[in-house]
Amino acid sequence: MNFKEISIGEKMTDSLSKRESKGYLVRVDANRKLTIDLRGPAGQDFDLYIKHNEEASTLNWDYKRVTTKADEIITIEPTSAGSYYILVYAYRGSGQFSLSTEVPIQDVEIVPSQQIKGTLTASKEALYYLIKTKEGQKITLDLNGPLDADFDLYVRYGERPTNINYDFKSYSGSSKEKIIIDKAKRGSYFIMVYSYRGSGEFTLSALPLEEAETVELIITSKEKLRTKYGQAELGQIEAKIADYINALGTAGIIAKLAYVDDAASLSPYGLSPVASDSPEKIKELIDSLEGKLNPRHILILGGPSIIPFFSLTNPAGFDGDRIVHSDSPYASRDSDYLIPERSLGRLPDAKESELPFFLSLLSAAASRVRRADKVSFGMTANVWTDASQAVYVSIKNAGEILELSPPVRHGDLPVARLNRKGYFYFNLHGGEDTANWYGQEGSSYPVAFTPENIQDAELRNAVVCCEACYGANIVDKGVDEALSLKFLARDAACFVGSTKIAYGPIEAPSTEADLLVLKFFERIKEGQTFGDAFMKAKQDFARECLAARSRLDMTEKKTLIEFVLFADPSSKMEEA
Template identity: 50%
Template sequence: MKAIITNKAKLQKKFMDEFSEIESKLAEYCNVFNGKLFYTDKTKSEEIKKVFDGAEKENANSFLIVGGNDVIPFFKLKNPASDDGDEIVYSDNPYASKDNDYFIPERSLGRIPDGNNANFLISVLENLINFKKDRRKGKFGCTASEWIKASKEVFKAINGRTLKISPPVKSNNINIKWTNKKKFSYFNLHGSEETKYWYGQKGENYPVAFSPENLNVVNCINAVIFSEACYGANIINKSINDAISLKFLERKASCVVASTKIAYGPSEPPSTDADLLGKLFFKEIINKETYGVALMKAKQNFVVEGSKKGYLDATEKKTLIEFVLYGDPELSI
């Protein structure tokens, strides 16, 4: 059973007359995916977690949050890498944990954000209801010039060959053919909490490499996206055209995995931090694991790899909690 968890009162207040259509779509979603809808009136993440625990006692084996931070809030966790400017880390990891160790998830979990737009939420639910596997195999990868060697190592996990490099690639010279109808997209770019763009880098040059507008007419049906960009999954107070992650969902991508805060990675192999997590996630996806299980196993295996030195360092701990999954955790390629 899939547990679908949201806050009815918050959705009603937020979307008013449009809520009835959202509720109808949620009911249809439950019918299609053998789901059970769990409405909660709790507003604190620690209390909402008990809904997950209760759903598991009813034999739920995957968990789907519906709504943004103002409907079902992210946990606000202490930043393990406390000197990088992020005071807290927005995370769904504790919802995926059965105990107090929120670094290691034990549940298959995803979130469908609402994009502060009822039509967007209804459309994403509809897209996932109509999900049908296809034979697409194309890949798109884009990396900052400074990280070419490291990015190639991750891109190999999906048998990717030719990465687009920024610079010279910029958002204003991206060819739609590069991104259209691709099964996988991988990004190793800079991101910003203040803007909607992802940036390349060469020396002190940080050109805009990718923007939501680059997806305006792109067919992203069933696409799986992994982005290492800082704040790549930041959706708080963002509209669809203010966040690339939301734009991918609008264009019918089925899975977006990205970071809510500042992410870390090496400039060259071996893969560590976000690079390692991306590589492990793609490996599970290629092995036909569901999206939620793929991210869960990737984080579990990340801990195994990181612990070989005897401990997890601050950036490894941050990586584990800041990467979230937008999409249905039970789907797969």
């Protein structure tokens, strides 16, 4: 049988008598999507048979479409390079039919170390590809085409390039082109191979993507540290910071220290000092430094007396908090600070008389070892038992119980009950002017946990999450005046808590503070760094809330901005 060649995109008409067959063929490149569409007369029965690189018949086919109608469609994806032989067969009836073929212009994905072959059949023709990248990766694309042609290479982020609109281009008068993107954005880069002149086969390859250097940006205020502690003490702090930077370097992380009010530390980036008491100006500086350094993590050194919290309007209205102390805007790349985009944490200091506390935090961060036992301690107000169990299950092991207050009070907890726990979870009441946390049953609010409970406890490298109102309130607080600081003083690696009044449900499912803490524990258990786990927990929280009702309510917005992370964001828990 004679198989007539037809072109991609061509629609041709022909006719068949009863039991007659007619053949056609179409040539296609590899990795395409080929659609073959047969349209026959009503009331008749025409069938479709396809064979790759060999004549098709009703007995010899790779693809077939046989129904009781005369309209048949076959889609082949991905195609193999070569010829597809098409047989149209009149099983019943006769009449005129149309046959069309289509290969949509598609973007074929390239993966690292892959070499793709393609063919440009004429001048001014183009083929399209894409490569997916992570933030900061290095991309190297190599094009090799025929010696007697001139093929060009164009790349554009997020959408297809043209020879007019592109982000990167390489055209040399030959068909050998290369494009290197040193710091890619996260997403997809679209690639066009374009024939300026000539035709022929080419290869396009992507070298293995190189991971960007991991950079941690350290933000603090030299003048405020000097004023608070003194010049000699500033020297001690800077020595500890230097140890920490060296430790990061040993771990493969490049640390960049920026004093917000020190020209010498900012001039290498072409930036000037800003007011150290203005969180808005400090955020603008962080935004500018991010553009220069592309940091993977951002660490704020010092409490609010050194680098201030933002004082945000309370989205929950009149619940007793006029403002909300927050680090959320620092973790955002724009003015919409509800959902973070940066891995950011804070290592706070305490009162001016408690410099050893701050130095000890820096020393612990420099150790880089965050290994703790895979055991937990959990405590909740009795009234929230059901809701708390739904969170505690993410960290507890068989046999571990959630302590209920009441009946349990702070004096009922021997230090052995707290020693060497890797995870701590608290869902208790707190107050703005007290260091204690409280239980509840009915109208009874017994003292459940105090700084004295952990005065002698072995808490090294523990991860602590607390849902208590004001659990992370450290404004004008000393170590013994805030349990968050006390946990850090006892060598806990991480503390997550709320700076203001927090919200949560009485029973499952988890919402508000319960949901955020649950998501944080889940991310920590995945092996995420503290900063990444906190950022992704807030993203997970927002995603679930929006999926439930397409918006964030007032208390959900407050939850997102009032919870803060006191930890080195580049460090992570390693379960012993």
